[in-house]
Each structure stands twice: as structure tokens, then as C-alpha cells.
Amino acid sequence: MKRKISPVRIIVFIILLIGAVTMIVPFAWMLSTSLKEANLVYTIPPQWIPKPVDWKNYIEIWTASNLLTGIKNSCIISVSVLVFCTFTSSMAAFAFSKLSFPFKNAIFVMLLTTIMVPLVVLLVPLFVIYTKIGWIDTLLPMIVPASMCNINIIFFLRQYMTGLPKELLDAAKIDGCGYFSAYWRIYLPLCKPAIVANVIMLFMITWNDYFGPLVFTHSESKQNIQVAIAMLNSHYIQQTDIPLMMTASLIAILPVLILFIICQKYFTESFAMTGIKG
Amino acid sequence: MDCISARSKNIKGKGQSKLKRRESLAGLLFVSPTIIYFIVFFLLPLAVCIYASFTNWNILSPNRVFVGTLNYERLFVDPKFWKALKNTLFMLIPIPIYITFALLFAYACHKNILGQKVFRAIYYLPYISSIVALTLIWMWLFNSKYGLVNNFLSLFVDNPPSWLSDPFWTKWMIVIMISWKLIGFTSIYYIAALKSIPKSYYEAAQIDGAGPRQQFFKITLPLLTPTTFYLLVIGMIGSLQTFVEVQMFAPDGGRGYGVGTIVFYIWQKAFSSSQMGYACAIATVFGLFILVITVIQFTLSRKWVFEGN
Amino acid sequence: MKKKILIVIMCLTFTLSALGLAGCKQAAKLSTSDDSIEPKVTEEPAETTETEEKTKVTFMGWGTDAEITTFKEMIAQYETKYPDIDVEYIVVADNEFDTKLQTMIGAGQCPDAFYSHIDRMMKYAATGNLYDLTDYVENNEIFDPDNVWECLINLYRFDGNMQGSGSIYALPKDVSVFPVFYNVDLFKAAGVTPPTIDNPWDWNDYLEAAKKLTTGEGENKIYGTGAYSLESAVWSNGAEWVDQETLTKVKIDDPAFIQALQWCADLRLVHGVAPSASETESLSDYDRFKQGKLAMVGAGTWSLADFWANCDFEWDVMNWPVSPNTGKSEIWFGSAGLSVSSTTANPEAACNLIAYLSFNEDAQRTAYTMGQAIPMLKDMAYGEYMNFEKPPASKEVLFDILENHARLATQSRTFNQEWFNEFNSNIDAVFNGEMTAQQYCESIKDTIQQLLDDSNAQKAEYSKK
Known part of the structure; x- marks a missing residue:
């Protein structure tokens, strides 16, 4: 590809470079700190490459915390939510964009209100509901509601599907397809790029969820990874082991990071192909 | 394609009402999980919350007394509520910052700037990290003496700010953090929107003799307004509910309650002060406030959001 | 037509599965919650031998890793001593403890025994959530109240108006x-x-x-x-x-x-x-x-x-x-206390548990040798602790403060x-x-x-x- 080298381009490039440095520095710093001995944390000027490099945190972390169980539970939750939520949300998005049914707009606006009320006040009523149906101290409060819908994804996919031609549905009907198979066989495959992008976002949201697991589960065997990490930090505030905390944070970020790098292509390309128009 | 649409038009005339009924049924069935979610996991708890806002419920004792609108009256003379509201509005500052930067970044990527693939990967990094992990790093980065930020700043100024103890700077730190976190994510939407603008528009403009700058302001920006609108709506709802950052950086709300936001205040009232009834009243009023703002945004959107296509 | 049926089935399956799941779980939960209300009901009716009749006690606390480890060990010892009791130990991060406990109380699911922060004890006591331990302290099989500093016991008294006098609502887990x-x-x-x-x-x-x-x-x-x-x-x-x-x-x-x-x-x-x-x-x-x-x-x-x-x-x-x-x-x-819920189905088991965790000699010894706390039992404090080799050298200062200067x-x-x-x-x-x-x-x-x-x-x- 031929590129004009204009001064504007150079300036923009430099600005982006500075931006990129600020984006990556905190993570590099986290890595560096996690490899330090506790007392080397307080040195001025800060040491970028720790001397000596101390790997013990990466060993200690597995015994000092409940990280392994946390990862396991987070995986269970994330995978179930990904599978079900993608299905339900895309189905709802299909209905909102392509079908006409009573109260369509009212229902959509209602859904939008769910993200306007602060979760904290719904905590106790939700706890009562979960108690009544026996979900407390199980992974279900993290899995079931999230599996039933995600308003952001519905919103997003609705925009995307609006952009797909309605004629496809009519054609499908003529060919004897029902609505479900029109959705399943025609629209869903066409949404694949948008869905892949959403899968990553959804995974991120689910993986990073902290408040729900904190309140709705009790036993160590049900903690998710974020709760396990927060436990490390909460011990009497004065006695914080900064390198250990950084190690834990890094490990918590890692799975999303890996998934993200693998799916990078889809993530950026799919959004480009969706042609979202807000 | 033409042939298909012709056939479909043909069929539309007949048996419309029956088809419509089927379609309604299918539509309702498709959104039924969503509706069940809405009723069971939102409406039901919300009803409890609204009912509780008229009582003196404290969570701890089962007996709640109906107190009428007392909680609502109290709210208007509660100085801390107003302080919290001010702090909450402060959290709107990141929105224009990250939207502007995201747009610039997206535009540069769209114009195939050198290394855009690497840049993209790096810019998305903050968004995918968990808030718990991020706040831990930030607390450490912004440590007034051993933190990287102040070590850097001290090259230029004598007394870099005490980010974690001075509420003014704590708020700015949160603003920086939110902006920093959302630039990459927001740019995804713009990159996508930019790609969806047909090349023919630009070609036509070029024929009319419009320069790159004119093209940007006359074509690109207007065509991006639907995306900007979506980002504004979602961004405002999110910003107004800033909570975790405050809880982590200023667990007591900061000096003179200079950092505490409304949602943080609600949480404090509900669980530290055992005034669940009052907390529910604040939440109800605040939920309505967000609703009104969103409705206003939708109304105003007719004036500036481009609805061509 | 087949397709349409398929839609209906898919949707119904999903929506019902959510509810159905709820239903099943509810049934399961009902049986377990019956256990906690009526301890005599066995979990599995098929095995009605007496040894299977375990009383379940839930206990919620916070703590450092060391403290959690010690507590797990103490709880295991307690379960050996009282074989018919099964303790479920819930650990919560200390800064989230109060939120969680209140949510549980609000939902009517208070744990049987839990940590009671000195600043917040009154709140829970005044709202009737704490079990009155006064009688238990006088007549219990686990510790001798005279061997504990009186000021520590008095710390958790509340008479409906003032802290420091009246009924006892918590036992000191430690003193600092x-x-x-x-x-x-x-x-x-x-x-x-x-x-x-x-x-x-x-x-x-x-x-x-x-x-x-x-x-x-x-x-x-x-x-x-x-x-x-x-x-x-x-x-x-x-x-x-x-x-x-x-x-x-x-x-x-x-x-x-x-x-x-x-x-x-x-x-x-x-x-x-x-x-x-x-x-x-x-x-x-x-x-x-x-x-x-x-x-x-x-x-x-x-x-x-x-x-x-x-x-x-x-x-x-x-x-x-x-x-x-x-x-x-x-x-x-300072002190953290252990309280028993007023709604517990097994006050005796819960009281014994908190007394065991608070005043057990081994627990006290473990706590001081690990550097988590100083002993609360007078004979231990003035006895073996004085000869403990780790610093501080002037251990008597700690007890002088406790007896003469602390409030x-x-x-x-x-x-x-x-x-x-x-x-x-x-x-x-x-x-x-x-x-x-x-x-x-x-x-x-x-x-x-x-x-x-x-x-x-x-x-x-x-x-x-």
C-alpha cells in the first residue's frame, strides 16, 4: 500500500504513539512490580527491571489464595452465559429488528430502563428472591439472569440486523421457513462477525463481575476469580503485599487477554463489517 | 435479490391478518426470556425498592413503618446528597474526552496510519482488564511518592499532587482513569461506523471540489452522529452510576465528601448507616433523574442526529 | 408448520428451563432449610440412624489467611469434640462483611454465628438480631468467665440504651x-x-x-x-x-x-x-x-x-x-466479637462454637504464637506468655495498658x-x-x-x- 508521508500524518502518529505508551505502561509496571521483592517496591527512582527477578509470587499466589477455584468457577459461569445469552439476545434482537408484534417499542424501552437503576438497592430484594428459589451459594444467580438477556447486546445486534435486508425474511417465508428457522438459518449466520465481537465483550463482563458473586455466594468453593483477588487485598489494610496483589491482578487479566489476542482479528474486523449506525 | 423481493411483495396481499398473528406470536415468543428477566429480576426487586422508599426499613429489623414521603422530603435538605450529586455530575467530564480521542484514533486508523493494528490491540487493553485489578494498579501508579506518575511529574513541577488524599485530585484521577479505559473501546464503534460510510459520498464530494477538511465536517461527522448518540446515551447512564472507583479510591467518600457519588452514597446509606428506606428513596429519585436525562437526550437527538440512510 | 412448532418448543424449553431450574432448586433447598429449622429431621430419610443426625451451624467471619487457617483447624477440633454438629464456615472480605451480613439478615438468612464488630454490635443488638448470651456466660462448660478480663466481657453488654452494661451480646474473639x-x-x-x-x-x-x-x-x-x-x-x-x-x-x-x-x-x-x-x-x-x-x-x-x-x-x-x-x-x-443470631435454630451449638473459638486454650496459644493477638485468659497472659521468646520484651506493658489505661x-x-x-x-x-x-x-x-x-x-x- 502506498502511503503519503505528510507532516500531519507524522504528528498524528506521534500522538498515537504517546497514547499507546500510556495505555501499556500500567501493565508493564504491574508486571515489573509483580516480580519484585516486597521491600524493593519502595525505591526511588523506580526500578523497571527488578534486581533480582523474584518469581516466588507466581508460585505463592496459588497457595496464598483461592485462585484456582476462582478460575474454575469463572470459567463455568462465563461459558454458560456465553452460550445462552448469545442465543437469547440474538433471538430478541431478531424479533426487535425484523418482526412486528404488540408493545414492541414499549418492551424495548422497558429493557433500557433496567440499566438506569443502581444495582445496590436491588441487592436485598434480589437476595430474597434468590433465597426463595434456593439459588444462594450456587452459581445460578450469576448464570441465569445473565443468560436470559443482555440489553447492550440486544441493542447492538438490533442495530446490526436492521441493516440486513428484510427481503431475506420474506423469501424465507415463501420457501416455507418458519420464523425460527429464518432466524436460525439465515440471520444468525449473517450475524456471525457481530456475534463473535459480542462474545468477547460478554466474556469480559462476566469474567470481571465482582458484586454479584460477592453477595450471592458464601463458600470458598463458589467464589469467582474477582472475589478471590479482592480477598487478597482486603486483609487488614496496613499489611498489603503489593507485589503479590499485582501478580494476582495480572493472572486475573490474563485469560481475557489471551482470548482477546486470539480473537483480535474478529474483534476489530467484525465491528467493521457490522456497519453499526448507532 | 430483485426477484425475491418481487415475490415477497406479491404474497403480502393475501392472508395478511393470519400472517400478522403468527408474526406477533413468534415475536413475543422470541423476546419472552427477556420479558421474564425483566419481570423477575428487575421489576420485582424494583417494586420492593419503591415500596421500601416509603418506609423506614433498616434491613436489620423486619418491622418497617410506613412513613409516607418523609424520605423524599429529607432528601432535598440533605447537604450530603447535593454534594454527592455534584460529584456525580463531575463524572460526566470523561465522556467528551474519551469520545473525542476515540474519534481521532478511529479516524487515524481509518486512514491507515502506520502500525494501526498494533495500536488497536494496545488501545483495547485497558478495557478488557477487570476493575478490581485496574484500581489496584492505579492506586499504586498514583502513589504520591513511589508512584510512577508523580515520579514523572516531579521532573516538571515541584509539588506533584497528592492524588489519593486530596479529593479534587482524586476526582481528576478517576476522570483520567475512566477516559483512559474507554478510548479504545469507544473507538471500535467509530471504526466500524467509518467503514460503513459509502465511498461514493466522498467521490461525489471530491467532484464538487470539497477538500479533506470539508469532507470530514460535512460528510464524516454528520454520518457518525447516530454512533455518537448511542455512545452518549450509554456513556451517561454509565458515568452517572460511577461507584466502584469511589469505593476503592476513597472508601469514606473523601475529605469533606469531595469524592462520593450518588450511587456510593446510596450504598453507604443502605449498608453502613442502615437506612435502606432512605437509600431506596434516593435510588428512585436518581433512577428517575437518569430516565429524564435519557428522554431529553432522545428528544434533542432529533435536532442533531443524522437520520438519513 | 414443523418449523413453527420448533420455535415454540425452543422458546418454551428455554423459558421453562429457567423456571424449572428454579423449581427444582427450590425443592432441594426446602429440604435443606428444613434441616436447619428442625435439626431432628435427617437429610436423607432412608438413613435414619442416630449418627447421621447432624446439626448444621453456619459461621461467617473475615480474617487474614493465617487467621482463617487457625479457625478452620479450631472448627475441625470443635467438630471432633461435638461430633453431631457440622459447621459451615463462610469467609468474607472484611470490607464487604457488613454489606453481606445485612443482606443476609434482610433476606431472613442470617448465619447462626458471626463476627460482630465492636462499632456495629449495638446496631445489630438494638434491632433484635443478636442472641442474649448472659445466661450462657454464667453457666457454660467451655470457659470460666472469671479468668477473662472483666472489661472484655463488659465490652459487649448492651442495655437497650448504652453499651457497656446490660445483657451480653457477643464474646470477645480477641483483644488488641x-x-x-x-x-x-x-x-x-x-x-x-x-x-x-x-x-x-x-x-x-x-x-x-x-x-x-x-x-x-x-x-x-x-x-x-x-x-x-x-x-x-x-x-x-x-x-x-x-x-x-x-x-x-x-x-x-x-x-x-x-x-x-x-x-x-x-x-x-x-x-x-x-x-x-x-x-x-x-x-x-x-x-x-x-x-x-x-x-x-x-x-x-x-x-x-x-x-x-x-x-x-x-x-x-x-x-x-x-x-x-x-x-x-x-x-x-479494640476487639472483635463473636455473636449468635437470635433466629438460630441451634442456640446451644452456636454458643458453644463461639465460646470454643473465643476462649479455647489451644486457640489462644496458636493466636499468640502466630502473632495475631495477645492472650485473653489471665492465667495464660501472666503465665506462659511472659516467657514467650518473641518480642516485644516488655509484654507487661500490654497488660498494664489493658488493665489501667484502656477504655x-x-x-x-x-x-x-x-x-x-x-x-x-x-x-x-x-x-x-x-x-x-x-x-x-x-x-x-x-x-x-x-x-x-x-x-x-x-x-x-x-x-x-
Whole structure:
């Protein structure tokens, strides 16, 4: 590809470079700190490459915390939510964009209100509901509601599907397809790029969820990874082991990071192909 | 394609009402999980919350007394509520910052700037990290003496700010953090929107003799307004509910309650002060406030959001 | 047509599965919750042998890894001793504990036994959530109340109005005193002789010592003292935040109060013997002490293990200096309690559990050898603990403080702590020299009074039956 080298381009490039440095520095710093001995944390000027490099945190972390169980539970939750939520949300998005049914707009606006009320006040009523149906101290409060819908994804996919031609549905009907198979066989495959992008976002949201697991589960065997990490930090505030905390944070970020790098292509390309128009 | 649409038009005339009924049924069935979610996991708890806002419920004792609108009256003379509201509005500052930067970044990527693939990967990094992990790093980065930020700043100024103890700077730190976190994510939407603008528009403009700058302001920006609108709506709802950052950086709300936001205040009232009834009243009023703002945004959107296509 | 049926089936399956799942789980839960309400019902009706009849007790707490490990071990021992009881131990991060406990109570799912923070015990007691332990303490098989400091038991009394008298609502899990820790090496180098129990320092001696101990510049700067405990200064000077009789009147404009506050601030402002606010923010006094860059710091006995592990110098403890105006020295002492829920189905099992965890000799021994706490049993404190080889050398100082100088903090005695938090939220203005103590106290008094009134009103409201 031929590129004009204009001064504007150079300036923009430099600005982006500075931006990129600020984006990556905190993570590099986290890595560096996690490899330090506790007392080397307080040195001025800060040491970028720790001397000596101390790997013990990466060993200690597995015994000092409940990280392994946390990862396991987070995986269970994330995978179930990904599978079900993608299905339900895309189905709802299909209905909102392509079908006409009573109260369509009212229902959509209602859904939008769910993200306007602060979760904290719904905590106790939700706890009562979960108690009544026996979900407390199980992974279900993290899995079931999230599996039933995600308003952001519905919103997003609705925009995307609006952009797909309605004629496809009519054609499908003529060919004897029902609505479900029109959705399943025609629209869903066409949404694949948008869905892949959403899968990553959804995974991120689910993986990073902290408040729900904190309140709705009790036993160590049900903690998710974020709760396990927060436990490390909460011990009497004065006695914080900064390198250990950084190690834990890094490990918590890692799975999303890996998934993200693998799916990078889809993530950026799919959004480009969706042609979202807000 | 033409042939298909012709056939479909043909069929539309007949048996419309029956088809419509089927379609309604299918539509309702498709959104039924969503509706069940809405009723069971939102409406039901919300009803409890609204009912509780008229009582003196404290969570701890089962007996709640109906107190009428007392909680609502109290709210208007509660100085801390107003302080919290001010702090909450402060959290709107990141929105224009990250939207502007995201747009610039997206535009540069769209114009195939050198290394855009690497840049993209790096810019998305903050968004995918968990808030718990991020706040831990930030607390450490912004440590007034051993933190990287102040070590850097001290090259230029004598007394870099005490980010974690001075509420003014704590708020700015949160603003920086939110902006920093959302630039990459927001740019995804713009990159996508930019790609969806047909090349023919630009070609036509070029024929009319419009320069790159004119093209940007006359074509690109207007065509991006639907995306900007979506980002504004979602961004405002999110910003107004800033909570975790405050809880982590200023667990007591900061000096003179200079950092505490409304949602943080609600949480404090509900669980530290055992005034669940009052907390529910604040939440109800605040939920309505967000609703009104969103409705206003939708109304105003007719004036500036481009609805061509 | 087939397709349409398929749609219907898919949708129904999904929506019903959510509900169905709920239903099944509900059935499952019902059977388990029956267990907790009626302990005699066995979990599995098929096996109705007596050994299977286990009573389930849930216990919720927070703690460091070490504490959690100790507790797990103690619980296992308890289960061996009482084989028909099965304890479920829930651990929550300490800063989220209260949120979680209240949510559980709000939903009618209070754990049988749980940690009770000293500041919040009254809130739970007044709302009727705590089981009255008075009778149990008098007649129990696990510990002898006479062997425990009376002040510790009294800590958790509440008579419906005041903390400190009335029925007992919690047992002390531990006690922590808050002495001055000092760096013996720095003391020797500066030629400062530490005070003794019989011959205490007054504020002026403390300041003189701090001046001698403050040396160096820049990275090598060593400060004489950390932030001085404001509670100790105020109380020792005969002043109070709030009048002690009724807890209704804010008294922070008392000259003795203002003098004490100003004295604390002047350590930093006038004499430069304590780190400034921004220095404290970057490295707490506590961490500075651990690095050997601070000679005297107030810290709790819960830090002993940390000091053992991370201080490469010799250190010891001393009493807080007396005020030159009154000749007395006062400081608070802290404790976390263990309470039993008033709604528990098994009060006896739950009470035995908390008593076992609180006063078990082995538990006490483990706690002090691991540096988590000091013993609460008098015979152990004055017996084997005195011969324990780890620092501090002057262990008798800890018990002197506990017996003669320690009291329950005023803020722990009021129904909520909002007034106290408000007082502290702006106190840096004094410590930074932006305001004098007098200006500050006068400016904030009305606000504090208002919050205290609110706190008392709340207490009155909640205590209503």
C-alpha cells in the first residue's frame, strides 16, 4: 500500500504513539512490580527491571489464595452465559429488528430502563428472591439472569440486523421457513462477525463481575476469580503485599487477554463489517 | 435479490391478518426470556425498592413503618446528597474526552496510519482488564511518592499532587482513569461506523471540489452522529452510576465528601448507616433523574442526529 | 408448520428451563432449610440412624489467611469434640462483611454465628438480631468467665440504651491493645532512654525524645514519631468528643480538647518530628516504621506477626505518655466479637462454637504464637506468655495498658460513627496548618452535633420494640 508521508500524518502518529505508551505502561509496571521483592517496591527512582527477578509470587499466589477455584468457577459461569445469552439476545434482537408484534417499542424501552437503576438497592430484594428459589451459594444467580438477556447486546445486534435486508425474511417465508428457522438459518449466520465481537465483550463482563458473586455466594468453593483477588487485598489494610496483589491482578487479566489476542482479528474486523449506525 | 423481493411483495396481499398473528406470536415468543428477566429480576426487586422508599426499613429489623414521603422530603435538605450529586455530575467530564480521542484514533486508523493494528490491540487493553485489578494498579501508579506518575511529574513541577488524599485530585484521577479505559473501546464503534460510510459520498464530494477538511465536517461527522448518540446515551447512564472507583479510591467518600457519588452514597446509606428506606428513596429519585436525562437526550437527538440512510 | 412448532418448543424449553431450574432448586433447598429449622429431621430419610443426625451451624467471619487457617483447624477440633454438629464456615472480605451480613439478615438468612464488630454490635443488638448470651456466660462448660478480663466481657453488654452494661451480646474473639511501638536501635543511637510503667513520660518528654530521634535529610530522613493518637491525647488531657454520661452533647470546643488536637498537629507543623500529610500518603507511618525510618509509632497488637517478619531491627512497646495537665494516660482497646443470631435454630451449638473459638486454650496459644493477638485468659497472659521468646520484651506493658489505661472508644459507644467520620474527614486541614485546632473545632461543631443527634434518634427508633 502506498502511503503519503505528510507532516500531519507524522504528528498524528506521534500522538498515537504517546497514547499507546500510556495505555501499556500500567501493565508493564504491574508486571515489573509483580516480580519484585516486597521491600524493593519502595525505591526511588523506580526500578523497571527488578534486581533480582523474584518469581516466588507466581508460585505463592496459588497457595496464598483461592485462585484456582476462582478460575474454575469463572470459567463455568462465563461459558454458560456465553452460550445462552448469545442465543437469547440474538433471538430478541431478531424479533426487535425484523418482526412486528404488540408493545414492541414499549418492551424495548422497558429493557433500557433496567440499566438506569443502581444495582445496590436491588441487592436485598434480589437476595430474597434468590433465597426463595434456593439459588444462594450456587452459581445460578450469576448464570441465569445473565443468560436470559443482555440489553447492550440486544441493542447492538438490533442495530446490526436492521441493516440486513428484510427481503431475506420474506423469501424465507415463501420457501416455507418458519420464523425460527429464518432466524436460525439465515440471520444468525449473517450475524456471525457481530456475534463473535459480542462474545468477547460478554466474556469480559462476566469474567470481571465482582458484586454479584460477592453477595450471592458464601463458600470458598463458589467464589469467582474477582472475589478471590479482592480477598487478597482486603486483609487488614496496613499489611498489603503489593507485589503479590499485582501478580494476582495480572493472572486475573490474563485469560481475557489471551482470548482477546486470539480473537483480535474478529474483534476489530467484525465491528467493521457490522456497519453499526448507532 | 430483485426477484425475491418481487415475490415477497406479491404474497403480502393475501392472508395478511393470519400472517400478522403468527408474526406477533413468534415475536413475543422470541423476546419472552427477556420479558421474564425483566419481570423477575428487575421489576420485582424494583417494586420492593419503591415500596421500601416509603418506609423506614433498616434491613436489620423486619418491622418497617410506613412513613409516607418523609424520605423524599429529607432528601432535598440533605447537604450530603447535593454534594454527592455534584460529584456525580463531575463524572460526566470523561465522556467528551474519551469520545473525542476515540474519534481521532478511529479516524487515524481509518486512514491507515502506520502500525494501526498494533495500536488497536494496545488501545483495547485497558478495557478488557477487570476493575478490581485496574484500581489496584492505579492506586499504586498514583502513589504520591513511589508512584510512577508523580515520579514523572516531579521532573516538571515541584509539588506533584497528592492524588489519593486530596479529593479534587482524586476526582481528576478517576476522570483520567475512566477516559483512559474507554478510548479504545469507544473507538471500535467509530471504526466500524467509518467503514460503513459509502465511498461514493466522498467521490461525489471530491467532484464538487470539497477538500479533506470539508469532507470530514460535512460528510464524516454528520454520518457518525447516530454512533455518537448511542455512545452518549450509554456513556451517561454509565458515568452517572460511577461507584466502584469511589469505593476503592476513597472508601469514606473523601475529605469533606469531595469524592462520593450518588450511587456510593446510596450504598453507604443502605449498608453502613442502615437506612435502606432512605437509600431506596434516593435510588428512585436518581433512577428517575437518569430516565429524564435519557428522554431529553432522545428528544434533542432529533435536532442533531443524522437520520438519513 | 414443523418449523413453527420448533420455535415454540425452543422458546418454551428455554423459558421453562429457567423456571424449572428454579423449581427444582427450590425443592432441594426446602429440604435443606428444613434441616436447619428442625435439626431432628435427617437429610436423607432412608438413613435414619442416630449418627447421621447432624446439626448444621453456619459461621461467617473475615480474617487474614493465617487467621482463617487457625479457625478452620479450631472448627475441625470443635467438630471432633461435638461430633453431631457440622459447621459451615463462610469467609468474607472484611470490607464487604457488613454489606453481606445485612443482606443476609434482610433476606431472613442470617448465619447462626458471626463476627460482630465492636462499632456495629449495638446496631445489630438494638434491632433484635443478636442472641442474649448472659445466661450462657454464667453457666457454660467451655470457659470460666472469671479468668477473662472483666472489661472484655463488659465490652459487649448492651442495655437497650448504652453499651457497656446490660445483657451480653457477643464474646470477645480477641483483644488488641494499641501501644507505642519504638525502634530500640534508633533509641540507642540517639541516646534516648524509654519510659517504664512506673516512671512514664509526659507529652514534653515524648516531644524531646522525638526531636532527638529526628535526623537526616531526603531519602535518609528519619522521623521521631508517627501521627500521635488523637484519642489518647484528647482523653489523657481530660477532654472528650462527646459527654460520657448521656452521649448527646458534642464537646469538641472544650479548651482541653483543642489543646490536645493542636499538640498533635504541632508535632508535624511546629516541631517537624512527624511526616507530613503527603509523605504519609505515599508511605504510611506504619510502613515507614517497618523500614526503620520512624522511631515511634502507635500500632495495634494485631501487627506483631508483621513486625516479626519484616523488621530487621530490635523493637519494643511502651505506654502512651501522660498529659502534663492531668497526669493520666488513656488509649482505646479494640476487639472483635463473636455473636449468635437470635433466629438460630441451634442456640446451644452456636454458643458453644463461639465460646470454643473465643476462649479455647489451644486457640489462644496458636493466636499468640502466630502473632495475631495477645492472650485473653489471665492465667495464660501472666503465665506462659511472659516467657514467650518473641518480642516485644516488655509484654507487661500490654497488660498494664489493658488493665489501667484502656477504655472503649467513644465512637464505639454511639449508635453509628457518622459524626466521628465527619470529624475526621476534614481533620487534615489542622494537620496541614490550613486551620488552627480552635478554628476547626468551632467550624465543625454544629455539623457534628447534628450527626450525633441523628445517631441518637436512630438508636431510639431502632430500639423501639
